[in-house]
Amino acid sequence: MTPSTFLFALTLISGTLISLSSTNWLYLWMGMELNLLSFIPLMATSQSLQETEASVKYFIIQAIGSGLMLTAGIMSINPMTLSNFHYLIPMIFFISMVIKLGMAPCHQWLPPVMSSISWIHCMILATWQKVSPLIMMMYIMPRNMFLMVSITAMLSALVGGMGGLNQTQLRALLAYSSIGHMGWMTATLECSSNLFIFYFSVYVVISIALMTILSNNNMMMSKIPNSIISLSPMSFFMVMVIIFSLGGLPPFLGFIPKWMIISELSSQLMFTLMLSLIAGSLINLFYYFNMTFNFILSLTQQPHFKAPPLWAGLLTVTSSLSSFLLIL
Structure with a gap:
């Protein structure tokens, strides 16, 4: 294991632990982003064109999910949107998690990505x-x-x-x-x-x-x-x-x-x-x-x-x- 691989693996684990131990939605988002930015280099370590393409697909999908999650968090702390659109906030958060997990109907990215990596x-x-x-x-x-x-x-x-x-x-x-x-x-x-x-x-x-x-x-x-x-x-x-x-x-x-x-x-x-x-x-x-x-x-x-x-x-x-x- 190279030093860079060890570093990214350590931050991968740390990002998940930060998310699980956080009591604020912002720290939760930061932990998941740290996890994402650690996994992308690990996917592309072999310098294979197929794995590089899969890592780009994974990054784009996860970025969309993170953007929706950040939107839900910002809406939850805004008194105006919280009172007028309180029913939309958990829905947006749930959709962001569905995208990140690759569940139906947002599953189209998962099989191509998994079939292209080690x-x-x-x-x-x-x-x-x-x-x-x-x-x-x-x-x-x-x-x-x-x-x-x-x-x-x-x-x-x-x-x-x-x-x-x-x-x-x-x-x-x-x-x-x-x-x-x-x-x-x-x-x-x-x-x-x-x-x-x-x-x-x-x-x-x-x-x-x-x-x-x-x-x-x-x-x-x-x-x-x-x-x-x-x-x-x-x-x-x-x-x-x-x-x-x-x-x-x-x-x-x-x-x-x-x-x-x-x-x-x-x-x-x-x-x-x-x-x-x-x-x-x-x-x-x-x-x-x-x-x-x-x-x-x-x-x-x-x-x-x-x-x-x-x-x-x-x-x-x-x-x-x-x-x-x-x-x-």
Whole structure:
């Protein structure tokens, strides 16, 4: 790791921590901007034209989201706009977070960006970069925005499912999977903050385990069948288990938080939201199974491969067995 990479990684973490610990909207905005300006150089460290283009796209989208967030903050401290447009302020803030997270209907930038960057940057984008916006949505969003939050959750779940059906790029497919999971996390904003933290923690563990194995096997090819050929049988088994867990297939770990959300939504009679989330998850499982069949059909060719790291194996075991421990 070069000194510049270490510096940007440190400020990346610091920006998120500043946002989470701030009690003023201005410090919240400053922390998220510090996080953004630290992640952009990390994305462009390889000096690849594709990654540079992705970093510019990411910067433009995040700048739009930050501008809307700053607008909402300025309106909240102006007595005239606060009295006349008080209903618009949380709406503008919510839209800014939707843009930053890449949720539907503002999701068009996420798959191209994730398909153009390395696996380690995909991992950061899918996990750490979502911490601040999601936590802010959980603590700041008022309860009178139930309809808007529910529509966004339903759209994200359905778009995340249907968008991955015709994808042949592995990282773009995982981007649509991330959009679908954002829909589930947004639905928890209407239920329980503890349920949101649990779901997000499970999602982070599964995503890190999957992308670590894919990165360790140097799977940079764009087409799914071609890139899967380089997997060893052990890596194939680990990826298959993690993918099933990511899709929420019982009895893997990813099923537990989805089952808890379904139970909570049904107890609150939110059947439309619940059915939309289930439909999106079933579509996700369809292309997860399709990906697994591609794995199996490509096992006849066995080139040289790297063994997966020990801690990735431990995360795989956690993804597969933790559901049994939770049930017990």
